[in-house]
Amino acid sequence: MLSTPNLMVKLIWLILLILGLCHCESTVTEKTILLIGETGVGKSFIGNKLLAERKFNTSGGVNSTTNQTEAYTKRIQLSTDTGLLELTVVDTPGIGDTNGRSSEFLDKIVEYIRTHDINTIAIVVKHDKINEPFRKYLTALKETLVRFNDAQTILIVNKVTPEEQLREDVNGPQTVEELTAQVKSVVFTALNCSSLSNIVIIPLLADAQTWKSAVENISQMIRSSGQVDKEGLKTWTETLKHYENVLNGKISADVAVKWRISQLEGERRGLVNDIDYNQARINKIINIKIPATVLIPIACPITVAVLLAEANRCEERIRGFEKRIREIDNQLHPLRSGAVSTEQEGSWADKKLKYMQSIFDESNDDGAKAKNKKSEL
Numbered sequence: 557m558l559s560t561p562n563l564m565v566k567l568i569w570l571i572l573l574i575l576g577l578c579h580c581e582s583t584v585t586e587k588t589i590l591l592i593g594e595t596g597v598g599k600s601f602i603g604n605k606l607l608a609e610r611k612f613n614t615s616g617g618v619n620s621t622t623n624q625t626e627a628y629t630k631r632i633q634l635s636t637d638t639g640l641l642e643l644t645v646v647d648t649p650g651i652g653d654t655n656g657r658s659s660e661f662l663d664k665i666v667e668y669i670r671t672h673d674i675n676t677i678a679i680v681v682k683h684d685k686i687n688e689p690f691r692k693y694l695t696a697l698k699e700t701l702v703r704f705n706d707a708q709t710i711l712i713v714n715k716v717t718p719e720e721q722l723r724e725d726v727n728g729p730q731t732v733e734e735l736t737a738q739v740k741s742v743v744f745t746a747l748n749c750s751s752l753s754n755i756v757i758i759p760l761l762a763d764a765q766t767w768k769s770a771v772e773n774i775s776q777m778i779r780s781s782g783q784v785d786k787e788g789l790k791t792w793t794e795t796l797k798h799y800e801n802v803l804n805g806k807i808s809a810d811v812a813v814k815w816r817i818s819q820l821e822g823e824r825r826g827l828v829n830d831i832d833y834n835q836a837r838i839n840k841i842i843n844i845k846i847p848a849t850v851l852i853p854i855a856c857p858i859t860v861a862v863l864l865a866e867a868n869r870c871e872e873r874i875r876g877f878e879k880r881i882r883e884i885d886n887q888l889h890p891l892r893s894g895a896v897s898t899e900q901e902g903s904w905a906d907k908k909l910k911y912m913q914s915i916f917d918e919s920n921d922d923g924a925k926a927k928n929k930k931s932e933l
Contacts, residue, residue, distance in 0.1 A: 584631065587778045588644040588673060589710075592665060592697070593680035594690055595650025598714045602680060602758075603645045605771050608632065612647045625649070625668045632775065641779055646674070651693045658693070658916050663791040666700045670789035676781045677702070678710040678774070679743065683717065683735050692915040694746035699912055700795050704747045705826040706873065707833040708784045710754040710777050713739050717760055732757065753834065753873065782833075785826055788818050796912055802905035809898040812905065817891050824884045827877045834870040834877075841867045 589606070591599040600612035611628040629644040646668065649661035669677075679694070698704070719731055729735040736757060744752070754777045758770050790798065798815065801807040841863045890896055 584640045584642050585779055586642045586644075587675045587781065588627075588646060589676040589678055589774075589778050590646040590648065590665075590669065590674050590784075591678050591680055592648050593651065594682075594693065597650075597680045597682040599650070599680045600647050602678075602712065602714065603628075603647045605767055606632075606643060606645050606774065608771075611645075625664055627672075641775055643775065643778065646672075651696075659792050662693075662696060662700070663793055665697070666702060666789055666791045669702060669784060670786045674708075674784040674786075676708055676710055676778045677704060677784060678712050679704070680712045680714055681739055681743065682715045683713065683729075683739055691742050691746040694743065696792060696912070696915050698747060699908075700790055700792055702789065703785050703822060703826045704752075705785070705833075706753050706830040706877075708781050709752055710756060710774060711740070711743055711752050712756045712758065712774070714758045715760045716757055753837070753870070782829070785822060788822055792912075796909065799905040799909040799912070803902060803909065809896070809901040812901050813891050813896055816904075817888060820884050820888050820891075824881055824888075827881050827884075830877050831874050834873050838867050838870045841870075 591603055593599050598614075600614045603612045604610050604614065607628055607630045609630070612626060625646055625648050627644055627646045629642060631640045631642045648665045648668070649657070651658055651661060651665075681690070713736060716732055716735065722728065722732070722735060723730050729738050736755070740752070740755070756770055756773055756777075759766060762770070798807065798812075802809075802812045
């Protein structure tokens with residue numbers, strides 16, 4: 557039989573647990589989120605918000621404040637349960653840095669991903685930086701085999717301008733919905749995906765409650781994520797070198813074809829996982845739809861409509877993933893059958909090399925422009 561002091565301790569612990577002031581260590585979930593984006597979009601600021609303390613240096617300037625990948629870990633309590641999320645936030649150098657170091661920073665990002673276990677990649681964007689150079693930066697990451705799969709990717713649209721200011725530009729988006737759709741279109745095109753499930757919108761003048769809600773939302777997304785596939789990752793420099801070696805005959809066509817096959821198989825593997833992820837979301841909606849309508853009879857029509865809309869979006873994403881899988885299978889067939897000649901593989905490598913070289917040459921990177929200008933003199 558428990559003594560009175562022991563009983564009191566257990567009762568106090570139970571009360572604290574219910575109030576969310578005490579946690580069971582066995583429920584700790586360890587996750588890591590990596591923040592990427594252009595310089596000045598607010599990656600470091602968001603990282604500090606997720607950690608609820610100032611760990612990363614922030615600046616409103618156009619030069620990258622972060623020159624190295626930095627990681628900090630903190631245990632945070634999620635309001636929806638009594639478990640703990642041990643969250644590691646990784647801040648990365650800004651892509652498109654004005655000091656002409658984009659490719660160098662890109663290498664650092666990829667190197668970090670392939671040497672650490674990352675659960676979520678957050679693409680942080682600012683709507684007035686959604687342009688062609690930004691699209692190419694995302695494509696550059698894809699070229700290094702970084703895979704932005706649905707279950708492991710969050711799109712954070714930060715510093716969204718109020719609608720009254722948006723309407724001042726008659727040629728631009730007039731509402732937050734239109735702006736978000738524009739951003740998604742650019743990102744989805746760059747990543748060659750049909751959609752992403754996890755999208756967070758943060759207003760330019762977000763108050764404390766808005767930030768609290770956004771952080772909670774992001775944290776829940778991180779908690780439900782799996783792990784980023786890092787098989788076959790190469791840095792930007794290594795990828796360029798690979799195509800150069802194919803062109804120079806230092807890598808045989810057979811080896812080059814095997815590398816392309818591994819690229820496509822990795823993407824296909826991620827798409828299959830994305831289908832499973834979205835199907836699981838649909839199944840969850842089906843399971844909660846009936847209880848939700850019973851427990852909240854007044855909100856029945858709204859509840860059902862919201863759930864069905866999300867299920868439809870999941871089905872649409874699945875169709876997009878299946879379409880891309882068919883495209884990949886069509887590309888894999890000639891590669892696996894040996895129908896690709898040395899000349900064809902060389903032509904492919906030449907095309908990819910020129911495209912990759914154009915990504916930073918055509919950017920708005922002031923450092924790169926200065927370097928190009930100097931070479932012309």
